[in-house]
Amino acid sequence: MRRASIRQVAEAAGVSMSTVSNVLNNPDVVTVDTRRRVEDAMATVGYVRNGAARQLRGAPSVTVGCVLLDSANLFYAQVARGMEDRLADAGCMAIVCSTDVRVERETRALQMLEELGVRGVLLSPVSSRLDAAVELAGRGTPVVLVDHPGAGTRLCAVTVDDVRGGELAAEHLVAQGHRRIAYLRTEADLPSLVGRAEGLRRGLAAAGLDVPWALVGVPVPPPAGVVEAEAAVARVLAAEPRPTAVVCFNDMAAVGVMRGLHAAGVDIPGGMSVLGYDDVVFASELAPALTTIRQPTHELGRAAAELLLAEGRPGHRHKEVRFTPELVVRSSTGPPP
Structure with missing residues (x-):
């Protein structure tokens, strides 16, 4: 079967080809009744606009x-x-x-x-x-x-403003009494992740803490998903002195950390606090519900x-x-x- 043409639409609707073209490209210049008649004719003959030809005539792609x-x-x-x-x-x-x-x-x-x-x-x-x-x-x-x-x-x-997001995380945990915090980070060269780490450092420094001691970086290898974040928990728990909170680069990593802590018998938040980033749809449904930095x-x-x-x-x-x-x-x- 061949694609229906504008000529067939015009004949079915009883209008000129220029009227059909106006319905397609400048519908505001066509009366409502005529536009409806042309649209009904398009449905009857099975007309489908040729996007490639439309672009050749200079129209923007959809x-x-x-x-x-x-x-x-x-x-x-x-x-x-x-x-x-x-x-x-x-x-x-x-x-x-x-x-x-x-x-x-x-x-x-x-x-x-x-x-x-x-x-x-x-x-x-x-x-x-x-x-x-x-x-x-x-x-x-x-x-x-x-x-x-x-x-x-x-x-x-x-x-x-990811720097501000990192600051918010640091301010919250410091206010609760945490002085040694692990930060799960990836190897990706992404400004958003760099900004969050910088914000954490700024927040801890503003609280008067020795940042190199207070912030423990824990790398998560690619693809940096839930499984890899869960495996990284062993490094958090092995750090001396042990951190009392973990900040994750996103909420999916936080899920992995919570799974790893549960498997190790560490209570959340009694034994270790966990803070995510993004506030995805399931964050409030986790057990316990996840404290996080919300992005719009x-x-x-x-x-x-x-x-x-x-x-x-x-x-x-x-x-x-x-x-x-x-x-x-x-x-x-x-x-x-």
Whole structure:
């Protein structure tokens, strides 16, 4: 079967081909009754708009690439939903890709999306090197950075003040009496994680503590998921003197830490406090409920999509939108033993 044409739609609706074109591209200039008649005719003959031909005539694509570190991670899943909701309002559709924090996967995703002629790319970069994103934008495909600062590039960006998030974590635990805190960190060169560690150091220093002694860094190997975080608990418990609290780089890592502590017979928070980061949907349902640093995930994604949609508007200027995280206190943190 061949794709139905505009001519067939016009004949079925009893209007001119230019009227059908207006319904497709400038519906506001067509009366409601005529528009409804044309839309009914499209359904009758099975007309489907040819997106490739539309782009050849200079119309913007209705697809947008969303390149995220891991779409299975609930933080990025919620960010992606915010993107999709805003794009859907504009009649666009998201193509979501995961890089697994691997440069080669990011490079391939950007290449394929450019070949597809997407309207733009919402990118959560795998590192602080942004050459590929800058070059892509320079060739005419707009790029908006997600959870990553613009870092002096001519790119729009949406970020969270992660330094403040780290400070909030430190302030909360110090106020409860903790003086030696483990921080689960990954090997990824991500500004968001670097910012959280810096915030922790600042918060401990502001409390008058000796930071090199008070903050115990515990690396979590790739892929830095629940299993790897659970295995890292042994290093936390073996540190001398033993830390009385653990700050995790995200809530998924906090789940792993809680599992490891339960397996080791360590009470939470009586024997060890645990603090996460993100406030994903299940954080309040854990046992005990997880104290965490909340990020505005849906708003983050929606704001990124809004910046991308604005790229084609007259007078658009690149800018960076920064959100502020907040501390959510639940029952996984308490005074040290």
